Amino acid sequence: SAVISQKPSRDICQRGTSLTIQCQVDSQVTMMFWYRQQPGQSLTLIATANQGSEATYESGFVIDKFPISRPNLTFSTLTVSNMSPEDSSIYLCSVRWRDGTEAFFGQGTRLTVV
């Protein structure tokens, strides 16, 4: 298993500002992902965070809005840029090993944009 720490756990932000969410894992994992979970909804994959290269974004998500960094195998950040109330969601970091088996999730960051 893996222990995943996400910071912050929650935040209330003004529209037009940006928030950077951090994800720290206690072991070196191959795959790191960022998900969005809108209130009462399922998990939607935003992007795969690639170490040392640009993230791979899913349809409907773009780098300008959700820039992602992954400088090493244990750390990644997701920035939500130029926020609007529609960005109010839970953002979750997830990790998997190369063989694509178990995925572990952080506690999530509950973002409210006012």
Add this chain to the structure above:
Amino acid sequence: GENVEQHPSTLSVQEGDSAVIKCTYSDSASNYFPWYKQELGKGPQLIIDIRSNVGEKKDQRIAVTLNKTAKHFSLHITETQPEDSAVYFCAASKRGGATNKLIFGTGTLLAVQP
């Protein structure tokens, strides 16, 4: 791409009864099917998973069955307890694939009445 449907969206059972949640997937190449439990304010927690080379897997009060021909899999919880109350998500992915993406179902809110 893969699409995962999950039913029912809500399920209420009496303590001690069994609960069954069903999912169908569209991509016949999917070969890994985990189930997650998400309690309020927490990230999803893996509770059981199954790979396409087996038809059933059990872990104490929970079990998962897989029908590859019909492309559906189910979660069975026996002797339900109030602490089983949570949102349950199924997911599907291709183990060993290029991105190992997990595609989630829409979730089932399980309420166990004492």
